[in-house]
Amino acid sequence: MRTDRALFRDSFLAAVLAAAAVALFVVSRGGGAAGAALLVLAYAPVAVRRRWPLAALCAVQAPIAVLAVLDGEPGLAGPAGLILLYSVAAHRGLAIALSGLAVTAVGYATAVSLSPSAPAWPDHAMAILIGIAVWGAGRSLRLRRAYLEELKDRAARLERAREADTRAARAEERSRIARELHDVVAHHVSVMTVQAAAARKVLTANPEVAREALSAIEETGRLAMNEMRNIVGVLRTDAVSGPPERRPQPGLRDLPALVEQMREAGLPTELEVEGQAAVPAGLDLAAYRLVQEGLTNSLRHAGPGAHARVSVRQAPRELSLVVEDDGLGPEAREGDRTGHGLVGIRERVALYGGILRVGPRTGGGFEVRAIFPLKDG
Structure with missing residues (x-):
């Protein structure tokens, strides 16, 4: 729906500009049908300036060049080229935007070389300055939009982390x-x-x-x-939402729900469980809290685009837990001095005689790895 509205507005803009250019061409220069048709062809690509801006910019160069040959002064078609140059800079990446600037420069040089009357150097300088200014305005708008989108995304991530x-x-x-x-x-x-x-x-x-x-x-x-x-x-009783909560303390059986919760919060997470050894209730809760804190840590600090993975191995004599991500690594964690989650993890692991490793992951990212001994029977 938004694309249709944009196409309608751009088509309307192209029609209005083409009509104005043709009217001015006829009144000021007494131009014929060929010149008027070329002006219409020059402004027609403006209708698709958001959908295919670079293609439209390339298409407008031909009518401008022919106008330069026939009329000697293609200035009435110039605004079409500037609008499309702005559109390329505002709606495409830097590489395509630079390509658009190069296409405009080549088109301008071609039109000048084909024109019977060569413009003066001040006119050249003015045209170049206007072109660079229009391109710069388009890039500035694109960068501003990207900055605002990043701010919105960061605010959403902070809200999910909160x-x-x-x-x-x-x-x-x-x-x-x-x-x-x-x-x-x-x-x-x-x-x-x-x-x-x-x-x-x-x-x-x-x-x-x-x-x-x-x-x-x-x-x-x-x-x-x-x-x-x-x-x-x-x-x-939940002090915020109010409804009673009558479930028992969570454990390893609740990890799928925790992983799904993290996915909904914006952290793509995988879960791998191996084995079904009996785990004491207290250790079951401690293992769940360790995974929960590790995933919360990844959600807060791994950064956009990161993925997390939880591995649980329940052997007869030991329980192994790994929470890892491919995000920003330990440097992002060092700035966070407000929480005590990792301290709590160390206390839980020590309480059950386990071994804990918290730090950078081989190949980039961060990991929390713990091994708990299990007693026989």
């Missing part, structure tokens, strides 16, 4: 609350255990004391349940 960081921060906060839940419940259960042991010892000798101990156990149990409800409520 969203990925937010999701990772929420997941980490839920993990922290889960650890807090464990500490709270463990405290209350320890108190209940001590009180139950005391009640058992005095149950026969001193029933009143045993009754008080049982009451204390009941009260402590209620406190534990209240604490669990409060903290689990926080775990299940």
Whole structure:
């Protein structure tokens, strides 16, 4: 639809300019039908100046040259050449834009050599300056458009990275609350255990004391349940979007969904899984977080056009994880001092006795590689 509108506008522009040039040609010079037809042919390529700008610029050189032979002054067709030169510079790359400038120079030299009346040198200089200025204006517009597109793309990447960081921060906060839940419940259960042991010892000798101990156990149990409800409520509620979240902690089984999420965020990612060894729940979560942080790191720093790859090998005695990308490499990571994701990865790997390597990848890019030992059975 946009292409059709542009073609219509350019066709209208070509028709208006051709009509104006023919009218001026007839009024000022009393020109005949041949000259008017050549002017129409000179302005006709303007209709396709966005779709085929270089071809249109080449096509306009022939009518201009013939006008130079017949009329001696092809100046009325000059604006067509300048419009097409601008279009080549504004809508094509540097190589084609330079080719357009060369075509214009050759066409101008040909028209001047064929014209019966040679223009003065000041006229030559003015024509050259106008041509260079028009070409420069077209290149400036193209560079500005490219700069704006890069700014938009960068803003979109930053927004995707911010969203990925937010999701990772929420997941980490839920993990922290889960650890807090464990500490709270463990405290209350320890108190209940001590009180139950005391009640058992005095149950026969001193029933009143045993009754008080049982009451204390009941009260402590209620406190534990209240604490669990409060903290689990926080775990299940997303502070931003609101809906409850009742899934268990993620693990290796959730890697396909994570990879798909990264693809949607703009990082083309591949996943390769080999083996199906049993992995403890805690290590399962740690492995997932490692892959998540590695992919988030790639999304933030690998740069546009980068690809990521996740390899998981589950052998009977070890779990191997590799997260790698072919992006900008470690230099882009060194400027980021605000996050602690890689520190968290090192802590998780050390907790389960694993080996971690984080750094540049052979052949370019960045990688996070970890090996966790697995116990038999």
